[in-house]
Amino acid sequence: MSNRDYDSLLDRARERIPEDISERSRWTMPTPDILIEGSQTILRNFSEIVDAMDRDANHVFQYLLNELGTSGTIEQFRIMLKGKVPPKRIKEKIVSYVKTYILCAECKAPDTRFLREDRTTLLKCQACGATRPVRL
Ligand SMILES: [Zn+2]
Structure with a gap:
């Protein structure tokens, strides 16, 4: 052999x-930590979620923007989305990212x-x- x-x-x-x-x-x-503040929605533990995914932060961010149909900015550990986005929708999109781009x-x-x-x-x-x- x-x-x-x-x-x-x-x-x-x-x-x-x-x-x-x-x-x-x-x-x-990690469970998404989402806060609606005034007219924007903050995903406070974005970097923690991306670390668990082991994916590129920008790719995840752009996916969320496209899927949620909003604009936003990335800050150090969190992302800010324009408008009041229901936390349930953000969670659904994170799950669909995982299904589409991560799970075998x-x-x-x-x-x-x-x-x-x-x-x-x-x-x-x-x-x-x-x-x-x-x-x-
Ligand atoms: Zn496999």
Whole structure:
């Protein structure tokens, strides 16, 4: 057995460890801390949420603006959105970001990375190795 065969067997074995995947699936997101102040809505723990997502803050921010149909600014740890945005809607959009850009479609693990291939971007799961295309 060559070293290469051995390595690929090992890789396949590691991928089949269910505890590993279930361990990762226990990953949770911080609860969004949302405050409506006058005519703006503040997501106070934005940076904490982005850290848990392990995604680019600007990408998450632009997604939220587009989905909520508002404008806003990023400050150090928080984001300010124009208008009174119902907290429920912000939470829904955070969940849909996670479903669209983070969770593996096969095993539901959150441990995924963007992988650029030519003109498409794939979401590659570090737990099971599955890939699916995503639109950034
Ligand atoms: Zn997976």
